[in-house]
Each structure stands twice: as structure tokens, then as C-alpha cells.
Amino acid sequence: MTETVTEPSAAAAAGSKSEQAYQAVKARIVEGTYSPGYRLVLGSIAKDLGVSVVPVREAIRRLEAEGLVTFERNVGATVAGIDPTEYLYTMQTLSIVEGAATALSAPLVDSVAIARARAVNEEMRECLHHFDPVRFTQLNQDFHSILFEHCPNPHILDLVHRGWNRLAALRSSTFRFVPGRAHESVNEHEALLQLIESGATADEIEKAARLHRSATLDAYLAQSKQ
Template sequence: MTAAQDGAASSKSEIAYQHLRERIVARSLVPGERLVLEQIARELDMSVVPVREAVRRLEAEGYVDYQRNVGAQVASIDPGQYLSSMETLALLEGFATASGAARISAAELDRARELNQELKRKAEQGDARAYTELNREFHRTLCGASANAHLLGLLEREWSRLDLIRRSSFALVPARYTESYAEHEALLQLVSCGAAESIVENFAREHTLRTARAAVAALRSAEEGEKS
């Protein structure tokens, strides 16, 4: 394969990846839905090879599962795995927020306040997708003041991997919209008034865990309802 051919194949794989990821995140492909590679290839006017590469990439990122005798399908939310992932995220966000609190600028705090007001509006509209994106931007703004570049890299990967699950979590527990906004306000107050790092870290960590616990309870309740 020439360099040009290799580049074209990589480009097609990226197109297929972005197409499928966007559809999964937008929930036009729902959890448990089978991904028929040949059909996707026809839709995108390409061979199956770049589509298969894209699906493997999505599998590595947790968006897709392979089921025996079924093939590739959009990943479902496993309550136990979700809770473990969110516990990890809570630790990372808590430490990053606390370590950046003394370094954050007035402009960054103002930006976080603006984002939280927009979050309030999205909460009133019940827009889970927009809320999740803004919520990540809010926490990225606070965490981004940390001087620990490695930590911030880990956070970016976790945020990306958990996009789909977190969007579902807010949709599962609508009450968390307004609660989350209020907790953001309290967190901003702690940071702006120079509260001790341990206080900021504990509050930020518990904020993330509250969403996780509420979503897990809703997921498990739904599972019990399906069994009965």
C-alpha cells in the first residue's frame, strides 16, 4: 500500500469513527443496537475495512461491545462498571479542582459562573445532551487551573469515555439537574473564598458521586422492573 493509499484508508476510518460516535452520543443508535458493518459501509460509500477499524476503536473506548453470535453492538450501561468509572472520575476531578483552586484566575471563575448559568437554562429545558457538554466544560474550567498536566490528560480521557454514560445519567435522574447546578454554585463559592484544599476536594468529589449513586439506583430499579 502506498503512503497515499494508507492516508486515504486512515481518513475513511476516521470518517466512519466520527459518524458512528456522533450517532451513538446523539442516541440515534441506542444501547444494545447491532452495528451491521456492511450496511454502515454502504451508507458511507466505503469498504467494510475502515468501518471495522472504526468499530474496533469505538470498542476500545467503551462505546461498542462484541457479543458472541451477535457481533458489534452499541454498549449498554452496566451499573457496576458505571459506578467504578464514576468513582475514579470523582477522585480525579476532586484533586484537580482542589489543586487548581489557588491558581485559578478571576476570568476563569467568571467563565465557570457563566457556564453554570447556562447549565441552569439547559436544566429547565431538560436537554441532557447540552447539559452534559456544558457540565464537562464547567469542570474543565475549574480543573484546568491545576498545574498537573498528567492529571489533566487522564481527566480528558475519562470525560470522553464517559460522555455517553453521563448523558444517560442526567436523563435517568432529572432531579440531578437542579441539584447539580446548586452544588456548582456552592463549589464556586468555596473556590472563590479560598477554602482549604481538603474542603474543596471533598466537596467536588462528593458532587460527582451524588450523580453516580442516583443514576445507579435508577438503573438498578429499571433492571428490577424488567425482571418482574
């Protein structure tokens, strides 16, 4: 099950139809029901959710602000595209904010959390055997979420989540993961845990976390080049 990464701050006005529409459409985009390029017609969605167009419109504009949909005046909204350039931007940005989030969180990660993260990572290793990319991706998020649990800066965490949601929207379409890379990734996770355990400097941790993300980007670029 792919889950939408929900920000507590944004979930303030839960219960309103606008919020309901927001969550519903977001979920469908993230889990792939609406794939990139899908045309979001206000009237249809409204009827579908049993609300009027006004809250739906509001929800979609909010999703636009998050980069999950693109909007064109008097034409309508479509689920945000699969442009390789956009992928590059998102991955690069994620590399930076994940690096920062990891470094900031590291001093606050206790041994219990490390153990939990390690368990998740071992489960990811399992996934490599009985090839399960969807679960792998989910576990990957879980792994990092554990490290970010006590992140002292919610803004940065928010940026991480936004990046994840964008990637999730793309995942099911063009950007399949590079199998060889997944294996490396698991090893990098373990290395990262050891780095944190050993009380490495913030700089070292940040660099490692950054590379962890950008290596995935590089693997994609290398693959798409040939």
C-alpha cells in the same frame, strides 16, 4: 447539540478514512443515534460512510478500547450496554478522576475563568425552569471544562473525557437525571467556585468535586432502589 469530547492527542491522524470512521461512529454513539445495544455491522457502516470495512473495523476496535462498544469475536460489535453496574463503575471512576482534575487545576483557574464558569452555571439554573435536560448536561460539561482548561495533567483530563463520553452514550436511554438532584448540582457548582476563589486547599477542593459527582450517583441509586 451534544458534542463529542475530542482529545487533541487522539486527533493526530485526522484526514485518514480510519480517523473519519472513528469520529463518525463515536459521534453517533455519543449523540444517541446509535443507542446502547445497537448492532454495529461493519459492512453497513462502511457502505454508509463510503469507505471499505478495514478502516471501519479499526475505528470500532478503537472505540472498544475506550469502552464505548463491546466486541465479540466472529459475532460483531454492539454499542456498549446500559448495565447499571457499569454505570456505577463509570460514575465512581469519574468521581475520582474529576476530583483529582479539579484539585490539580484549581490553582491555575483565574478570576476570568471563574466568571465564565459562573455564567454557565447561571444558565444551568435557567434550564431547571424550562426543563431542558439535554442542554443542562451540555452546560454541565462546559462548566467543568472551563475549570479544567489549564489542567496540568492531560492524562487525567483524558480519563475525564472518556467517562463523559460513556455517560453521554447512556444518557438518552435508561439513566435520566433525577430532577431534584439537578438543583442541588447547580448549588454545588457555586460552592465549588467559591471554594476555589477562597484559595482552599487541594484536599478540600478535591473532596468537594468528588462528592459533587458521587452525590449524583447516590441520587440515582436511591431512586432506582424504590
